[in-house]
Amino acid sequence: MTEYVNKDYYNSIKGSCSYIDLNGQNIHSVMERLKAEGIMFSAAYGGYRNTVTVSKADSQRAFAIAAEYKQAPVQNTQRKQRIIGNIEYSKIKDRNFINTDPDTALQVANLLSGDASIRFSGRILENSATITVSGRKNAEMVNRMIDNIRNADIINELYKAGYERLADTNGFVNIRNNASAEVVGFRSMDMVREMFGDASNEFFHPTAYRVDSIPEAAEPFYISEVDRVTADERNVYVDENADVPLFDSRENAEQYAEEKGIDLTGFEEIIPDVPVEHIDDTEDLSPSEQLKKRVNAELEAYIAEIKSRPFDEIIEAAYRVTVCKQIGEYITNEEPGLTEAQLSALLSMDNVLDEIYLEWVKNDSAESYDDVLMVMQDRADRILLSQQRENVPVEHFESEVPKDEDAEALSLAENNLTFSVVTINNELVFAVGEYIEKDDIHGLEEYQDYIAKNQPDEVRAYVEYCMIGNSELESEMAYSSDIDFINANLKAVMNHPQTTNLEINSYVIATPDEMLESRQAEKLLAEAKGYINDFLEKEYGTEPSEDIYKDLENVPLGYTSLGDDADHDFSVTANLLDYSISYTLDGVEITTEKYDSLEEMTEVALTCLDFDDMVTVGNEALEKAESEKFHLVIPEIDVDIDMRDIDSIAVQTPDDVLMFYYSSNNKTIERA
Incomplete structure (x- = not known):
């Protein structure tokens, strides 16, 4: 059984790591040395798998340590081994291992080499072989292929x-x-x-019934039980009384069979299916009906074509036939949950069934009838993505060969570069010099700019992990200068014959609240209301009603009466839309505190509301108003006096004598 060490570390360096193949005798010694020297690593050991994984930064020292412990017999074995596959072992993700014999491994390799959708690597030793594929589904398919090879005669x-x-x-x-x-x-x-091989097995040799006859007998016709496949007679039919019914005519025998519910088989000649020339008569059908009719026609033609192939090719195609039948069954029986754009994208392809199957084998989670819709949606979205890129084909970017200077700029002869291409909502496409997973997308500057500009609640993101360059070299992530060139020449790079699409993932990314202005505003408003509610409940002892927020421009914070006789109305209100707090005395606004944002208003004012502070503002305003009201000012003769402090005053001027007095009844200054 394979055991693992520090798998979390492996996940953290995935895409920027180096693998060291060891054996059961030396892997533990190497791990102990790495620990002693403080080199972080992940490892898998036991059985046929003994591998240590380190970061690229630590790879040189780790390989030197491993070299000290590798023994000569292991090196000799390595020289005798044969490597097979269509991708480097290190490039395979979610590895699954299948052990078999060398001859069977070579047959599997021959079959898999013709299927670009299945990436595999393997090694063949003198008496054993191991095949490595990505994902459980592919492993199950290879195991089934091996089983079919070993049982080719019975298949x-x-x-x-x-x-x-x-x-x-x-x-x-x-x-x-x-x-x-x-x-x-x-x-x-x-x-x-x-x-x-058991002739009595009802599944493989089901019983059928037919009318047979005995020449020259008085009642020559009877019903016989026969092998449905070989048509050989097994038994004579007997009724519930153990008697053999006999008939004077075939018609009477057939009538008896019908009355007894016996299904007579005629053993008609089997006519093989022949591909029918496709005639497009779907123009008057709805898109979903067009999809159903086309897929069924393509499936019928494919099955007929498969039956004409040699037996080994029929074995190779068994899995595909099964999946295609499942796809056809789903489309026939279910209403496809596809948008008009998705339906149109699928129908724009030359062979819809082939497109859906290609997506099926790429999707490790596609396993059952219920997964067909997900696969169709993903395939349609990829086609739309392709069309968005000026109709660059989805699977192979077959177009004009890029200019020599393009390949020279990336030094493709000396480099094997990996990078990710991210597409946001089929609108924004850009390359990144790292392996991008779903959780990485929020941190991309291009994504953040897109959200800031468009403010969507969510986006559909496609991430293509690509490789370009000399595949015989160990791959490395593209540098920033390479990424600048790739972004400037993205179509040419993706069209390059040395570009390989290693994997594609589709994600629905919910936009974080803090990146959405509308959600941020809602969050800030809720926060402001919370502080106001806390203040009102503390000040008045009751939980405030939501009704106070019916008018966000006039949210009441407090009310009281001021003055010696409590005859002045004073109130305070908050405006949560233009970020201000207003103080009103006797219906006249006396002062307003303005803020640049609701966030500032909340932080500076609403978090520290105090009714006594509000009353202080009111009293100061009242004092100022009364002081101005009862202040007698005559600049010409230097008179400036508060009339509340005296009963009356007489002022003599060069021209006249003016008498002013204070009236306690109407509380105003009147001239005599």
Whole structure:
């Protein structure tokens, strides 16, 4: 059993790491030395897998340590091994390992080499072999392929008899009768072989009934039980009384069978399916009906074409046939939950079924009937993404070869560069010199600028992880200068024959509240209301009603009466829309505190509301108003006096004598 050390560290350096292959005898010694020298590492050991993983920065020292412990026998074994595959082992993510024998591994390699959608690597030793693929689904497919290779004779017999092997489930080998669509699970292919050889097995040799006759008998016709495949007679039909019914005519025998519910089989000649020339008569159908009709026609043509192939190719195509049938079944029975744009994108392709299947094999989570819709949506979105890029093809960017100076600028002969291409809402496309996962997107400056400008609640992001350059060299992330060039010449780079799309991921990214102005405003408003509610509840002893916020320009904060006789109305209100607090005395605004934002208003004022401070502002304003009201000012003769301090005053001028007095009744200054 494989055991793992420090898997979290492996995840943290994924995309910028180096692998050291060791053996069971020296891997523990190497790990101890790495620990002693303070070099962080991750490791997997046990069985056939003994690998230490370190960061690129520590790789030189780690390889030197490992070299001290590698033994000569291991080196000799390494020289004898043969490497197979269509991708470097280090580039495979979510590794799954399949052990087999060398001959079978070579047959699997020949089959997989023709399928660009399945990335694999392997090594073949003298008496054993290991194949590495990405994801559990691909591993299950390879195991099934190995099983089919080892049981090619019985698979061929099953196919001729009208049976096919489906995807295994829960460890059971599933075989389907194509005529009846019945599926039965078996513990192994050995059990399948045994049951198929048993003539009495009802699944592989189902009983059928037909009318037979005995020449020159008085009642020559009877009903016989026959093998549905070989048409050989097994038994004579007997009724519930153990008697053999006999008939004087075929018509009477058939009438009896109908009354007894016996299904007579005519054993008509089987006519093979022939591809029918496709005629586009879907123009008057809705897009979903067009999709259904086209996929079914493509499936029928594909199945017919498969039946004409050699047996080894039929085995190779078994998985694809199963998936395509499942896709066709879903589209026929379900209403596709696709947008008009997605339907249009799929229908724009030459072969819709091929497009959906290509997406299926790329998606490690696609396993069942219920996953077909997800796969169709992802494929349609990728096509839309392709069309957004001026119709650059989705799978292979086949276009004009880029200029020599483009390849020279990236030094492709001496480099093997990896980078990510991020597409936001099919509007913004840019390259990044690192492996981008979903959680990384929020931190990208381009994404932040897009959100600031467009303010969407969420975005659809596609991330393509690509490699360009000399594939025989170890890959490294593109430098910032390389990324600048790639962004300036993105289409040419993606069209380059040395560009490989290693993987593509689709994410729906919810925009964080702090990046949305509308949500930020709502958050700030809720925060402001919270402080106001706390103040009012503390000051008046009751929880305030939401009604006070009906008018956000006039939210009451406090009210009281001022003056010796409490005959002056004083109130304070907050305006949460233009960020101000106003003080009013006797219906006249006496002062207003203005702020630049609700955030500033909340932080400076609402967090520290105090009713006594408000009253102080009111009293000072009242004092100032009364002082101005009862102040007698005659600049010409230097009179400046508060009339509240005296009863009356007489002022003589050069021209006249003026008498002013203070009236306590009307509280005003009157001239006599």
